[in-house]
Amino acid sequence: xxxxxxxxxxxxxxxxxxxxxxxxxxxxxxxxxxxxxxxxxxxxxxxxxxxxxxxxxxxxxxxxxxxxxxxxxxxxxxxxxxxxxxxxxxxxxxxxxxxxxxxxxxxxxxxxxxxxxxxxxxxxxxxxxxxxxxxxxxxxxxxxxxxxxxxxxxxxxxxxxxxxxxxxxxxxxxxxxxxxxxxxxxxxxxxxxxxxxxxxxxxxxxxxxxxxxxxxxxxxxxxxxxxxxxxxxxxxxxxxxxxxxxxxxxxxxxxxxxxxxxxxxxxxxxxxxxxxxxxxxx
Amino acid sequence: xxxxxxxxxxxxxxxxxxxxxxxxxxxxxxxxxxxxxxxxxxxxxxxxxxxxxxxxxxxxxxxxxxxxxxxxxxxxxxxxxxxxxxxxxxxxxxxxxxxxxxxxxxxxxxxxxxxxxxxxxxxxxxxxxxxxxxxxxxxxxxxxxxxxxxxxxxxxxxxxxxxxxxxxxxxxxxxxxxxxxxxxxxxxxxxxxxxxxxxxxxxxxxxxxxxxxxxxxxxxxxxxxxxxxxxxxxxxxxxxxxxxxxxxxxxxxxxxxxxxxxxxxxxxxxxxxxxxxxxxxx
Numbered sequence: 288x289x290x291x292x293x294x295x296x297x298x299x300x301x302x303x304x305x306x307x308x309x310x311x312x313x314x315x316x317x318x319x320x321x322x323x324x325x326x327x328x329x330x331x332x333x334x335x336x337x338x339x340x341x342x343x344x345x346x347x348x349x350x351x352x353x354x355x356x357x358x359x360x361x362x363x364x365x366x367x368x369x370x371x372x373x374x375x376x377x378x379x380x381x382x383x384x385x386x387x388x389x390x391x392x393x394x395x396x397x398x399x400x401x402x403x404x405x406x407x408x409x410x411x412x413x414x415x416x417x418x419x420x421x422x423x424x425x426x427x428x429x430x431x432x433x434x435x436x437x438x439x440x441x442x443x444x445x446x447x448x449x450x451x452x453x454x455x456x457x458x459x460x461x462x463x464x465x466x467x468x469x470x471x472x473x474x475x476x477x478x479x480x481x482x483x484x485x486x487x488x489x490x491x492x493x494x495x496x497x498x499x500x501x502x503x504x505x506x507x508x509x510x511x512x513x514x515x516x517x518x519x520x521x522x523x524x525x526x527x528x529x530x531x532x533x534x535x536x537x538x539x540x541x542x543x544x545x546x547x548x549x550x551x552x553x554x555x556x557x558x559x560x561x562x563x564x565x566x567x568x569x
Numbered sequence: 570x571x572x573x574x575x576x577x578x579x580x581x582x583x584x585x586x587x588x589x590x591x592x593x594x595x596x597x598x599x600x601x602x603x604x605x606x607x608x609x610x611x612x613x614x615x616x617x618x619x620x621x622x623x624x625x626x627x628x629x630x631x632x633x634x635x636x637x638x639x640x641x642x643x644x645x646x647x648x649x650x651x652x653x654x655x656x657x658x659x660x661x662x663x664x665x666x667x668x669x670x671x672x673x674x675x676x677x678x679x680x681x682x683x684x685x686x687x688x689x690x691x692x693x694x695x696x697x698x699x700x701x702x703x704x705x706x707x708x709x710x711x712x713x714x715x716x717x718x719x720x721x722x723x724x725x726x727x728x729x730x731x732x733x734x735x736x737x738x739x740x741x742x743x744x745x746x747x748x749x750x751x752x753x754x755x756x757x758x759x760x761x762x763x764x765x766x767x768x769x770x771x772x773x774x775x776x777x778x779x780x781x782x783x784x785x786x787x788x789x790x791x792x793x794x795x796x797x798x799x800x801x802x803x804x805x806x807x808x809x810x811x812x813x814x815x816x817x818x819x820x821x822x823x824x825x826x827x828x829x830x831x832x833x834x835x836x837x838x839x840x841x842x843x844x845x846x847x848x849x850x851x
Contacts, residue, residue, distance in 0.1 A: 410692070410696035411692060411696070413700055414695045414696040416699070417741065417745075418692075444760055445762035446762065447762075453748055459745075462756075463699075466758075469758075469760040471756065471757055471760075471767070472756050473753065473754070473755045476748075478727045478753075485729070485753070
């Protein structure tokens with residue numbers, strides 16, 4: 288049976304360090320603060336928001352909410368962002384997307400200061416991930432994948448790491464982070480030929496396919512480590528990943544569960560970025 | 570014997586289109602103009618400059634040279650760049666690097682307007698390559714690799730494309746461009762394990778290893794297309810690539826020669842970017 292790479296364990300280790308950093312900052316009179324901009328009442332946004340607030344509370348990070356109706360205009364939103372950019376008491380900002388259709392995503396992304404971009408949505412943050420420099424912040428989900436590998440001592444130097452999915456939120460940044468760790472990244476996507484064969488030969492699979500059970504037994508080998516980024520609702524109403532967990536746990540060496548894997552680690556990394564942004568104001 | 574992917578043929582096709590675009594612009598009173606900033610007298614810089622000027626002349630692009638001694642200060646160089654940014658008659662700029670040690674590369678890169686960054690050195694251009702959007706311009710060398718594939722009708726959709734090298738000038742942007750063409754990029758580097766096996770299984774190899782004869786017969790298969798980015802001086806004083814050409818041409822399906830392959834196409838793409846930048850001023 289595969290080793291379970293438990294998100295909770297990773298979170299506990301990260302949060303312990305973060306609490307110490309928050310104490311240090313509070314002694315200096317700084318309370319690291321996350322701004323959450325939410326437009327409308329999407330269920331998944333509210334769910335992520337609740338998780339983030341819970342995590343923030345447990346670490347000692349403050350949260351300021353900026354809640355708006357779907358009818359907010361682009362100009363009004365830009366004004367809000369300009370005010371947050373100037374507000375020295377807000378260190379990092381997340382903004383739920385997709386935005387309403389009448390608001391241009393690019394215009395809004397560009398309006399955020401890179402130093403407050405704790406979830407990696409600005410061009411500067413993207414250039415930072417791509418170049419391996421500390422411009423802005425990387426998106427939290429791919430960073431969670433790497434933190435899990437690190438926590439469990441899984442060294443990817445020289446290893447074949449297949450990333451399934453090429454989005455700017457997971458696939459591409461994950462591949463760039465693999466490269467920073469000296470792994471050999473392979474980016475697969477819907478157009479990739481012979482994906483089974485490519486996956487089967489990989490040492491690590493980072494799966495962000497966006498569909499339940501995309502990866503079954505015939506994509507796997509017994510020495511693999513599987514990081515499952517997917518979150519889907521199965522027919523039985525339970526959450527599941529993009530990997531067929533029941534099949535995989537009998538084959539591979541190690542695997543993250545869903546829920547309780549990557550997703551759980553993501554919010555801790557959001558707090559890590561907020562705290563880092565706050566430290567930079569000292 | 571392998572098909573030779575001749576850079577000259579690609580250049581002829583590109584330049585023909587570019588001449589028509591230049592005529593169109595000149596009718597509108599605009600002469601596309603490239604600014605070349607060179608500090609010192611490095612042989613390789615002067616050689617590239619000569620090639621660029623020759624290519625520019627044959628297409629009808631003007632060149633303005635900004636030549637400085639190694640003793641130029643960072644402030645002086647920043648003033649030059651600020652002046653070029655404001656100069657509406659200069660549409661694109663290349664800057665030979667590495668810069669002298671007393672000048673900070675990052676500071677200088679950031680000083681250039683992305684809309685004039687025809688060789689992809691600014692963060693905006695890098696974000697553009699990474700995200701697949703038209704922020705700034707991609708570096709010319711990886712784009713030359715893709716243009717050669719396009720010219721010879723080599724479709725990489727779904728194909729395994731191994732990129733050897735992970736620099737920001739060739740390897741990383743080449744991998745991102747492969748992704749934009751729906752290929753499956755694999756980025757190999759000095760730490761990669763089992764590189765022979767990975768290369769042997771590839772449909773296309775883009776080689777930017779920085780060393781002569783890095784890739785020999787045991788990395789190759791008979792259905793492969795090889796794009797050799799390397800330029801090295803062989804023991805006999807002749808130029809050669811990173812691939813053992815004599816061995817490869819008896820094995821693979823198609824290969825670019827060195828010289829006369831990728832390098833030749835690069836300056837045409839530089840002109841393409843300058844002309845595009847000029848068009849955007851209409």
